[in-house]
Amino acid sequence: MLRPLEPAIIYLIVGLPGAGKTTRAKELELSAPALRLTPDEWQLALFGDQNPPDKRDLVEGKLIQLGMRAAELGTNVVFDFGFWGKDERSALRWIAGTIGARSQVVYLPIDHEEQRKRVTTRFATTPHETFQMSDVELTQWRLQFQAPDEEELQGTHIPPAPLDHASWSAWASERWPSLPDIYTVAAE
Ligand SMILES: Nc1ncnc2c1ncn2[C@@H]1O[C@H](COP(=O)(O)OP(=O)(O)OP(=O)(O)O)[C@@H](O)[C@H]1O
Ligand SMILES: [Mg+2]
Structure with a gap:
């Protein structure tokens, strides 16, 4: 393809x-x-406030496919996903490379107290635009979250895909089942 x-x-x-x-x-x-x-x-437009978790990954997968195509055509893209896992970020950084795009990890840290204040205020003022979150959930999520490291923030080394996957593209289409495994490194 013409870049x-x-x-x-x-x-x-x-x-x-x-x-x-x-x-x-x-x-x-x-x-x-x-x-x-x-x-x-x-998610809100399609399913209202039910927020079904099984649909979430399908929605995200199609948005990734769409966003990657837009980037391939020259449009900058913001994936406002949260990306708690390093593997998720590595996979998308790698896919970005295969379509000739650059990628940038933008990390927004927040401490527990500030987070609780913000989500409470936000749900009180705009309940139709957000989901309710309990304090227990906020604590659990913080434990699951993997903060980006220096290499990710600087956009340097991307680790290899896990050994049980042929590529990050294969990994990503398992993580997001609606994302096809179509990304490959272009031949030199
Ligand atoms: N830098 C900031 N300082 C203070 N308040 C902020 C800042 N950024 C966002 N907020 C407020 O915090 C609340 C959450 O912001 P926002 O919706 O952008 O967060 P989010 O990370 O997208 O949350 P979610 O993961 O739930 O989608 C909003 O009420 C917003 O106005
Ligand atoms: Mg948000």
Whole structure:
């Protein structure tokens, strides 16, 4: 495929709920400018406040496919997903490389108290745009969250895909079942 002159930038927004991801994503949407893909908006539009977890991965997979295609065509993209796992970030950084795009991990740290204040205030003021979160959930999520390391933040080394997967593309299509395993490194 003919590459755009300037490689597109794919922003991976990383952080716990209430960290300010969508706020930052909306800033980048204007300043980059970039196509902003926020799964919560799709999830709410499609399923209301049921927030079915099994549908979440399917929604995200199609948004990734769409965003990667847009980036391939030269449009900057913001994935406002949260990306708690390092493998998720490695997979998308690797896929970005296969389509000739650059990627940037944008990490928004937040401490527990501030997080609790923000999600409580937000749910009280805009309940139709957000999901309710309990204190127990906030604590559990913090334990699961893998903060990005220096290599990810600097955009340097991408670790190899787990040995039981042929590539990060194969890994990603298992993680997000609606994302086809179509990404490969171009032959030199
Ligand atoms: N830098 C900031 N300082 C103070 N408040 C902020 C900041 N960024 C966002 N907020 C406020 O915190 C709340 C959560 O912000 P936002 O919706 O952007 O977070 P989020 O990470 O997208 O959350 P979620 O994961 O639930 O989608 C909002 O009420 C927002 O106005
Ligand atoms: Mg958000």
